[in-house]
Structure formats: C-alpha cells, structure tokens
Amino acid sequence: MKEEIFKNLAKCVVDGDEEGARKWAEEAIKAGIDAYEAIMNGLAEGMKVVSELYEKGEYYVPEVLLSASAMTAAVEILKPYIKVEKAEKPITIVLGVVEGDIHDIGKNLVKIMLESAGFKVIDLGRDVPLSKFVEEAKKHNADVIAMSALMTTTMPGMKKVIELLIKEGYRDKVKTIIGGAPTSLDYAKSIGADAWAKDASAAVGVIKNLVAK
Ligand code: B1M
Numbered sequence: 459m460k461e462e463i464f465k466n467l468a469k470c471v472v473d474g475d476e477e478g479a480r481k482w483a484e485e486a487i488k489a490g491i492d493a494y495e496a497i498m499n500g501l502a503e504g505m506k507v508v509s510e511l512y513e514k515g516e517y518y519v520p521e522v523l524l525s526a527s528a529m530t531a532a533v534e535i536l537k538p539y540i541k542v543e544k545a546e547k548p549i550t551i552v553l554g555v556v557e558g559d560i561h562d563i564g565k566n567l568v569k570i571m572l573e574s575a576g577f578k579v580i581d582l583g584r585d586v587p588l589s590k591f592v593e594e595a596k597k598h599n600a601d602v603i604a605m606s607a608l609m610t611t612t613m614p615g616m617k618k619v620i621e622l623l624i625k626e627g628y629r630d631k632v633k634t635i636i637g638g639a640p641t642s643l644d645y646a647k648s649i650g651a652d653a654w655a656k657d658a659s660a661a662v663g664v665i666k667n668l669v670a671k
Contacts, residue, residue, distance in 0.1 A: 463491060464499045467482045512521065555584035555638075559615075608640065
C-alpha cells in the first residue's frame with residue numbers, strides 16, 4: 459500500500475500530472491503515511507527521474523515545469539501534516555535562493571520543514587540579490603542566513619554573501635547555512651559558511667545545533 463502510493467506520487471511528478479499528484483497526496487494522508495516520507499520517497503524520487511530525463515535530453519524545460527507544478531501541488535496538501543519536533547527557543551531565519559537561480563522547489567521544502575519546527579522564516583524567494591540577504595538579516599535581527607543554490611554557476615553567490623557580511627562587520631552577528639544539490643560540506647567550509655545541510659529534514663537539526671553554540 460505504502461510503496462504503491464509512493465510509486466504513484468513519483469509517477470505523477472514524472473508525468474507532470476498535477477491532479478493525480480493531489481489525489482495521491484490525499485491517499486497518502488488517508489493511509490496514515492508520514493507526510494515528509496511521502497514527499498521524499500514519492501515526489502522527490504519522481505523528480506530524480508525527471509532530472510535524469512532532462513539530463514538525457516528526453517525532457518525539456520516545459521515538461522520539467524509541469525513536473526515542478528505537480529510536485530508543488532502535492533506538497534501543498536501534505537504540508538499541514540508534517541511532524542517535526544519543535545525548537546525550544548525562538549529562532550529567526552532569512553532564507554532564499556541566491557541571485558541568478560530560480561530553482562526553488564528544494565528551498566520551499568526547507569521552508570516547510572523549518573516552519574514546521576517552529577522557526578520564524580523570512581522567505582526572500584528565489585533569484586535573491588546578494589546584498590538583500592544581509593539587509594534582511596539586519597532588518598529582522600536574524601539568527602541565521604540560509605542560502606540555497608542549484609547551479610554550479612550560482613553557488614559562488616553564497617561566498618559573496620559571506621564576504622559582504624565580513625565587509626559590513628556583521629559576520630559574528632549571524633550564522634550561515636548553505637544547501638542545494640551541487641553544494642557539499644567541503645564547499646561550505648571552503649567559503650566560510652557555518653554549516654551545510656544535505657536536505658530539508660537535516661536542515662532543522664543542523665540549525666538547532668548551530669544556534670545552540
Ligand atoms: Co533546472 N537545472 N534549469 N530547472 N533543474 C538543474 C539544476 C540542472 C542540474 C539540470 C541539468 O542540466 N542536469 C542544471 C544546472 C547545471 C549547473 O549546475 N550549471 C539546470 C539548468 C541548466 C537550468 C536552466 C539554465 C535551463 C535552461 O533554461 N536552459 C534553467 C535555469 C534558470 C535559472 O535558474 N536562472 C533551469 C530551469 C529549470 C525549471 C524552471 C524548468 C525547473 C525549476 C522549477 C522550480 O524550481 N520552480 C528546473 C528543474 C526542476 C531542475 C531539476 C531537473 C530538478 C531540481 C529540483 O527541483 N529537484 C535540476 C536537476 C538536478 O537537480 N539534478 C535542474 C528536486 C528538489 C526537491 O531537490 O532542489 O536539490 P533540490 O533540494 C533538495 C536538496 O538539495 C536540499 O534539500 C532539498 C530536499 O530536501 N536543499 C537544501 C536545497 N536547498 C537547500 C538549502 C539548505 C539545505 C538544504 O539550507 C539553506
């Protein structure tokens with residue numbers, strides 16, 4: 459039953475079938491399946507297939523957009539059912555996808571997990587001008603700046619944000635965490651970020667540890 463639902467969720471993402479994705483998300487809830495598991499083992503697995511088809515040149519941007527819409531529609535249904543252990547102290551996080559990059563599906567999952575954990579998230583969206591991360595962190599007295607990048611060409615923007623923080627004498631006032639498919643712990647260390655998280659679920663624990671320091 460569970461495996462069948464995951465398979466159908468994945469298939470709907472591959473097929474760009476928004477209506478089907480909503481239907482199977484509802485089935486997952488009815489069957490008592492953990493909502494985050496449904497996202498990662500169903501929808502995100504489908505997106506992996508889409509990525510492969512895109513890389514092979516079998517899918518083009520319009521097909522990928524349909525898949526992205528199907529995934530987003532199902533996530534909207536699953537979102538209220540995500541269970542995460544709440545953080546003990548109030549934490550404000552400025553989150554966004556760096557300048558030049560419009561890939562926001564992963565960032566939106568990170569946002570859902572952080573909000574479910576009780577963090578206050580200032581979502582700057584995607585293609586965010588680098589100086590805006592610093593401005594908004596100051597404006598909201600944020601504890602953490604969280605940056606996402608999905609392209610090797612936009613990753614260097616994260617380093618520039620950290621350099622801006624240093625330049626403005628604000629580096630010790632805010633922690634930084636990065637993530638996104640082309641990033642890694644080594645990359646995070648190399649640009650002077652405080653932390654890296656592999657996925658949306660890991661981001662919650664990593665940020666809790668980061669602010670406890
Ligand atoms: Co584009 N795209 N895309 N794309 N796209 C990639 C990234 C690419 C790797 C595909 C490929 O060629 N193999 C490639 C980048 C190559 C590179 O690195 N230079 C690429 C390209 C080239 C492009 C365009 C340039 C294509 C074109 O127009 N010719 C263009 C870029 C436009 C721009 O940004 N300026 C483009 C456009 C698009 C669409 C609009 C069609 C669509 C995006 C829709 C949207 O996001 N609203 C799209 C998609 C969907 C993809 C792939 C296929 C899938 C990305 C995705 O959503 N994955 C992608 C292939 C791939 O990644 N292998 C590809 C599912 C998502 C759940 O995973 O985002 O990795 P992910 O998030 C994960 C983790 O990474 C992590 O948690 C999430 C899960 O829990 N995570 C964090 C993410 N952020 C985090 C932050 C954290 C912590 C964890 O802390 C702060």
